[in-house]
Amino acid sequence: MHIAIIGAGVSGLLTALELVEQGCSVTIFDQQQAGHAASWAGGGILSPMYPWRYPREVNHLAQYGKQLYQQWNEKLLPETEIDFEIHETGMLIFDEADFEIGLNYKDQYQDPMQHCEYLEREALEQVNPHISEQFQHAIYFPQLANVRNPRLLKSLISYLKQHPKVQVLENTWIEKFNLQNNQIQSIQTSSGQHFEADQFVITTGAWSNCWSEQLQLSIPVEPVQGQMLLFKTPENWLPTMCMNNVMYLIPRMDGHVVCGSSMNHLGFDQRPSVQTQQNIYKACTEMVPELANFPIVKQWAGLRPSSPTGIPYIGQMPEIENLWANFGHYRNGLCMGPASAQLLRQLMLKQETLVDATAYSTQRLQPS
Numbered sequence: 222m223h224i225a226i227i228g229a230g231v232s233g234l235l236t237a238l239e240l241v242e243q244g245c246s247v248t249i250f251d252q253q254q255a256g257h258a259a260s261w262a263g264g265g266i267l268s269p270m271y272p273w274r275y276p277r278e279v280n281h282l283a284q285y286g287k288q289l290y291q292q293w294n295e296k297l298l299p300e301t302e303i304d305f306e307i308h309e310t311g312m313l314i315f316d317e318a319d320f321e322i323g324l325n326y327k328d329q330y331q332d333p334m335q336h337c338e339y340l341e342r343e344a345l346e347q348v349n350p351h352i353s354e355q356f357q358h359a360i361y362f363p364q365l366a367n368v369r370n371p372r373l374l375k376s377l378i379s380y381l382k383q384h385p386k387v388q389v390l391e392n393t394w395i396e397k398f399n400l401q402n403n404q405i406q407s408i409q410t411s412s413g414q415h416f417e418a419d420q421f422v423i424t425t426g427a428w429s430n431c432w433s434e435q436l437q438l439s440i441p442v443e444p445v446q447g448q449m450l451l452f453k454t455p456e457n458w459l460p461t462m463c464m465n466n467v468m469y470l471i472p473r474m475d476g477h478v479v480c481g482s483s484m485n486h487l488g489f490d491q492r493p494s495v496q497t498q499q500n501i502y503k504a505c506t507e508m509v510p511e512l513a514n515f516p517i518v519k520q521w522a523g524l525r526p527s528s529p530t531g532i533p534y535i536g537q538m539p540e541i542e543n544l545w546a547n548f549g550h551y552r553n554g555l556c557m558g559p560a561s562a563q564l565l566r567q568l569m570l571k572q573e574t575l576v577d578a579t580a581y582s583t584q585r586l587q588p589s
Contacts, residue, residue, distance in 0.1 A: 223248070224569075225408060225418035227259065229255035231370070231554055233424035234377040234546045237387060238293070248416065250408075256374030259426055260554060261450065262523020264471045265370040266312070267556045268362075270464060271319055275327045277581040278532045279553055282560040284332055285575070287366050289559035290373070300383070303376035306369035306474055312462040313340075313349060313359045315508065323360045337362045340454045349461045351509045357466075367462060367471050371553055384568060398435055401487060404542050409559050420569060422545045423538070427489075427524040429548040438539065439589045442549045444489055444524035447481070448479040448497045450505070451462035451519040452512055459509065468504035470512075480505040483522075495520045509589040527551050534548050535565050535581035545569060546583050 222245045226233045229251035232443075237247045249255070252553045266289045269275045287307065294305040320339065327335045338376060340348060381387045397409040398421070423429060427444035459472040472480040483497045498520055506513045528534070528549035540545040547565045550557050560575060560588045567574045 222246070223406050223418045223497065224419065224420045225416060226422045226424055227248065227408070228426060228427050229378075229389065229391070229494065229546075230303055230424065230548065231256070231374065231377075231558045232261035232426065232561060233422070234260075234374065234381060235558050236424055236565055237381055239562045239566035240569070241384055242382070243246060243271060243566065244386075247381075248388045248390065248418065249381065250390050250395050250410075250416075252392070254391050254394070255378050255389055256371075257422045258527055259269055259447075259523040259559075260448065260574050261371055261374055261557050263370055263525075264449070264469060264481055265368040265373070265461065265555055266469065266471060266573075267307075267366045267368055268312075268334060269553050269583065271314070271323075272318075273319070273322050275553070276530055276532055279557065280330070280332070281576050282533075282557040282564070284334055285554055285560035285563075286556040286558070287334065288564070290368050293559065296434045297376050297380045300496060302380040303372055303379060305373045307366050307374060308369070308472070308474055309366040309460050310472055310492075311348070311363040312315050312365040312464060313345070313352070313361050313363060315356045315359075315463070315465040320358075328333035335341045335383050336364055336405060337364065347458070349463070351511050352463070353460060353508060353510050353568065355507070361461075365462065367466055367473075368555065369473055373555075393504050398432075398544070400541070403540055405544055406481045409575065420543045420545060422547060422565070422569075424547045426526040426548060426550075426554070429526060429546075430575050432509075433589055436538065436541070436544075439587045441586075442526050443486075444530050445523055445527040445551075446487045446490065446522050447482040447484040447552075448485075448493050448522040449479060449520065450517055452478040452480065453518045454478055454515045463508045467506065468508070471503055477518070478515075480512075489524060491522045491524060493520050504509045519574055525551055526554070533557065533561055533581060534583045534586065536559055536568050536578055538583050539586060
């Protein structure tokens with residue numbers, strides 16, 4: 222079976238990986254360079270931030286993220302020599318209003334990844350000695366990890382590009398589906414080229430709404446800008462991830478610390494703003510004051526694919542026999558990515574699914 226995947230972010234790349242491992246041949250299209258949109262720009266926390274604030278369906282997929290990335294890293298590393306750098310740092314959360322619900326959440330759902338402990342100041346200092354004195358207690362999630370998403374993407378792209386059953390076409394804007402008798406016959410690029418396949422998959426993230434008119438559907442996915450800062454500290458300087466008021470610090474193994482993030486509805490504008498940078502800087506140095514002693518080496522912004530509830534659309538598109546969806550992950554595309562791709566592969570190949578697929582169905586999309 223030959224499958225065309227439109228969009229080479231983490232959802233498209235992992236979908237391609239799942240399908241080629243089952244013997245399918247895949248062509249992946251991206252309007253820019255593969256792996257250079259929201260997937261690259263995110264933080265890589267392998268859990269929804271404050272999972273109790275999200276629908277259960279988001280957490281169902283996210284709970285497989287760490288385990289599946291570990292398995293893929295083990296498989297791809299010998300071929301690509303690029304380590305995903307899955308960093309098991311744990312996370313401290315300082316939002317007092319979330320302490321009780323966070324502590325109860327682990328018992329309610331029996332999810333080992335979300336095991337957490339209440340720490341008073343002395344224990345907090347032992348876990349992370351850099352935390353500001355203003356925080357006298359926290360809840361601590363020792364099982365939480367982060368993946369270094371730029372390295373993850375490089376490894377996926379490297380593996381797929383050298384795979385004999387994969388073709389990757391970058392800087393190729395797919396403009397049109399050529400439909401006949403409820404089937405897509407081919408897709409057409411902006412330069413007028415046509416590409417045929419047996420099945421087609423939309424993994425276009427924040428750009429997914431651009432298919433609404435052709436498919437006569439209302440696709441409620443829109444871009445929401447998130448901005449980030451990157452500090453450089455000594456190697457292994459910050460021992461844990463930290464979070465307060467939806468701002469987070471994510472330490473990498475080499476001493477880089479990713480800080481974010483913001484939420485701005487600015488259309489497809491990806492330009493970082495000075496005001497947002499200052500807000501992130503202030504929030505992050507409030508958590509860890511010593512960060513002010515280290516240089517900011519980079520700042521950037523990306524576009525999250527916002528959807529109404531954050532529950533992605535995964536499965537066959539309405540009334541088209543050979544068109545499939547894997548989009549609308551909002552803030553959790555990286556942690557839901559591996560399970561989303563596996564679920565889509567299972568649906569496409571009529572295999573048993575790892576979760577009940579009903580909640581992710583595209584039947585939620587309304588005719589326009």
